[in-house]
Amino acid sequence: MKQSAGILLYRYVSKTLQVFLVHPGGPFFVKKNAGWWTVPKGEIDVGEDPLSAALREFKEETGYLPNGDFKSLKPIRQKGGKTVMCWAVMGDLSAEHIKSNTFEMEWPPKSGKIKSFPEIDQAGWFSIEEAYHLINAMQQSFLNELIHL
DSSP states (O other): OOEEEEEEEEEEETTEEEEEEEEEOSGGGTTOOTTTBBOSEEEOOTTOOHHHHHHHHHHHHHSOOOOSOOEEEEEEEOTTSOEEEEEEEEOOOOGGGOOOOEEEEESSTTSOOEEEEESEEEEEEEEHHHHHHHBOGGGHHHHHHHHTO
16 A cells, blocks of 8 residues: 655744645646645655655655654545655745656657656645645645644
8 A cells, every 4th residue: 555754834924824735746737726735745665764755755846854843643545545644843935936856757648758747836835724725635634633733
């Protein structure tokens, strides 16, 4: 069973809790918005420590390496069956200046052309209310847990 690990970065602006979410890049997600945003996350390599994987993926997808007091959240199982482990940590970064790694795929399909796409094409800071609307439904429990930390 595949496992992913991610980081739910949060901050307070004028005493308002905000969370950092990312939107997946690539041609399949261009017109998908609400329900498609996620915590920065990725697959755990064989033998890799899950928190180390979460930090590696966050850095690869944003160019930022969080640090601080990592609080483990309850893992969730996404609709496809993948388990996602997540840690909440306070931090701050400029959503407009993320530096995502890229991936290559044949696009358009069966064209023989290989194109490069950013793993993450958008990032942003959102209030909890906005985040509930945007985040993958299975990850809403991470927001619920964060509120009660």
